[in-house]
Amino acid sequence: MIALIDYGAGNLTSVRKALTAVGAEYFTPANPDDIRNVSGLIIPGVGHFGTTKALTAAWRTAILGVVDCGLPLMGICLGMQYLFEGSDEAPEAPGLGLLAGTCRRLPSLVKVPHVGWNDLQIVKPSRLLADITTGAMTYFTHSYAAPLTPATVAQTDYGCTFAAVVEDCNIFGVQFHPEKSAAAGLEILRSFVQVTRSPDREITRSPGRPC
Amino acid sequence: MLAKRLIACLDVRNGCVVKGVQFEDLATAGDPAALARRYDAEGIDELVVLDVTATIEKRRALEDTLRRVSAELFIPLTVGGGIRSEDDAAAALDAGADKVALNSAALQEPSLLTRLASRYGSQAVVVAIDAKRTADGRYEVFARSGQDRTAREAVEWAREAADCGAGEVLLTSIDRDGTRSGFDCSLTAAVASAVPIPVIASGGAGTFDHFDEVFTAGRADAALAASVFHFSEHAVADLKAFLRGRGIPVRL
Numbered sequence: 443m444i445a446l447i448d449y450g451a452g453n454l455t456s457v458r459k460a461l462t463a464v465g466a467e468y469f470t471p472a473n474p475d476d477i478r479n480v481s482g483l484i485i486p487g488v489g490h491f492g493t494t495k496a497l498t499a500a501w502r503t504a505i506l507g508v509v510d511c512g513l514p515l516m517g518i519c520l521g522m523q524y525l526f527e528g529s530d531e532a533p534e535a536p537g538l539g540l541l542a543g544t545c546r547r548l549p550s551l552v553k554v555p556h557v558g559w560n561d562l563q564i565v566k567p568s569r570l571l572a573d574i575t576t577g578a579m580t581y582f583t584h585s586y587a588a589p590l591t592p593a594t595v596a597q598t599d600y601g602c603t604f605a606a607v608v609e610d611c612n613i614f615g616v617q618f619h620p621e622k623s624a625a626a627g628l629e630i631l632r633s634f635v636q637v638t639r640s641p642d643r644e645i646t647r648s649p650g651r652p653c
Numbered sequence: 654m655l656a657k658r659l660i661a662c663l664d665v666r667n668g669c670v671v672k673g674v675q676f677e678d679l680a681t682a683g684d685p686a687a688l689a690r691r692y693d694a695e696g697i698d699e700l701v702v703l704d705v706t707a708t709i710e711k712r713r714a715l716e717d718t719l720r721r722v723s724a725e726l727f728i729p730l731t732v733g734g735g736i737r738s739e740d741d742a743a744a745a746l747d748a749g750a751d752k753v754a755l756n757s758a759a760l761q762e763p764s765l766l767t768r769l770a771s772r773y774g775s776q777a778v779v780v781a782i783d784a785k786r787t788a789d790g791r792y793e794v795f796a797r798s799g800q801d802r803t804a805r806e807a808v809e810w811a812r813e814a815a816d817c818g819a820g821e822v823l824l825t826s827i828d829r830d831g832t833r834s835g836f837d838c839s840l841t842a843a844v845a846s847a848v849p850i851p852v853i854a855s856g857g858a859g860t861f862d863h864f865d866e867v868f869t870a871g872r873a874d875a876a877l878a879a880s881v882f883h884f885s886e887h888a889v890a891d892l893k894a895f896l897r898g899r900g901i902p903v904r905l
Binding site: 451452453455456459460463488489490550553554555556557558559560561579581583584585599600621622623624625627628 | 654655656657658693698723724725727728729746747748749751771773774775776777820821849850851874875904
């Protein structure tokens with residue numbers, strides 16, 4: 443059972459519908475204690491980075507506890523940015539710090555927010571993009587973006603080159619909205635759901651040790 | 654590279670798709686859910702459901718229509734028509750819409766855009782602007798489905814709406830709506846170069862060349878049409894192949 447964390451950052455109707463479409467079993471936990479026995483976590487979200495402050499210390503502890511057990515966590519859009527150390531959008535709100543780096547505003551030489559379908563350039567093999575090829579287009583809507591790091595498995599160009607998909611052991615993230623990205627998006631969600639069904643505890647992430 | 658978006662508009666009244674010429678003379682075109690499925694299969698990038706009579710009759714967009722349209726749809730869906738409050742927007746988003754388009758209500762109360770943007774994010778808030786060319790060559794904004802003059806100028810209102818938190822502009826030329834005589838590229842370019850947010854051009858699509866023009870001369874980020882897609886099979890795929898041939902980035 444996947445826990446879909448609802449912290450009030452946007453509407454989750456579309457995410458729920460897409461998870462149902464790929465055959466996932468999921469629920470929305472009411473309390474941090476409810477995520478003790480899950481098979482994986484999804485942190486969705488759109489809007490301002492400051493809304494992540496709704497994830498209190500108890501939530502953060504519970505989420506990090508699940509990750510420490512080697513269970514898969516996927517962040518979507520704002521949820522992916524939350525995996526990093528923070529964002530210039532709300533410097534007072536710390537990210538989870540599971541991935542190194544800070545999210546920055548897209549350069550003003552292009553229209554911001556970045557809205558629409560853009561292509562993924564795959565830079566290394568990953569489980570999340572196992573069934574996706576370079577050039578596949580997905581639907582983005584965001585003003586801030588995560589930096590390119592060793593965790594980047596696909597990048598996208600818009601005013602700059604940013605991390606579109608990240609994967610580091612059991613940490614996964616997509617900057618775009620897979621639930622709004624037609625067949626390609628559902629394929630990516632399906633891959634994540636597959637990971638939650640057969641998590642490889644051997645590749646649990648631990649600080650300072652590559653997996 | 655960011656693709657230019659093709660958006661199909663379903664003008665819905667009483668649960669049926671209709672299409673007007675210059676906002677009047679509505680004629681039935683089909684079932685919204687069936688059309689939505691067809692467009693999705695054909696590769697449309699986005700859908701807009703406009704409850705064309707909602708504002709006039711002071712009722713909300715039909716939520717069951719939205720639920721039926723969004724049930725098997727995994728592309729962005731915008732709803733407009735009769736969104737007058739945060740509650741209206743919440744009901745539309747809960748029924749499966751990803752964005753709400755505000756027109757008359759935003760003109761009356763621009764702070765509604767701000768409240769919705771802070772609650773759902775700017776990406777969920779579209780300002781719909783209906784404009785008509787005046788005798789002196791300016792573009793005047795009209796409210797209530799083109800019925801009421803506002804004396805507001807389109808570029809100036811688009812700027813203000815963007816400042817208030819709108820994340821996109823859905824810009825309709827009342828003069829061109831339903832005429833199939835081409836988008837109003839000068840109106841579109843004027844707004845698109847004045848605001849920092851994406852502009853969706855609407856009104857007047859009749860041929861594939863019209864889309865090429867509005868993406869180049871009109872500087873549009875997306876183009877919306879209804880009849881062009883409603884009445885012919887394979888129009889979406891053929892149009893995308895045509896645009897790609899003209900060097901315009903599209904999602905195939």
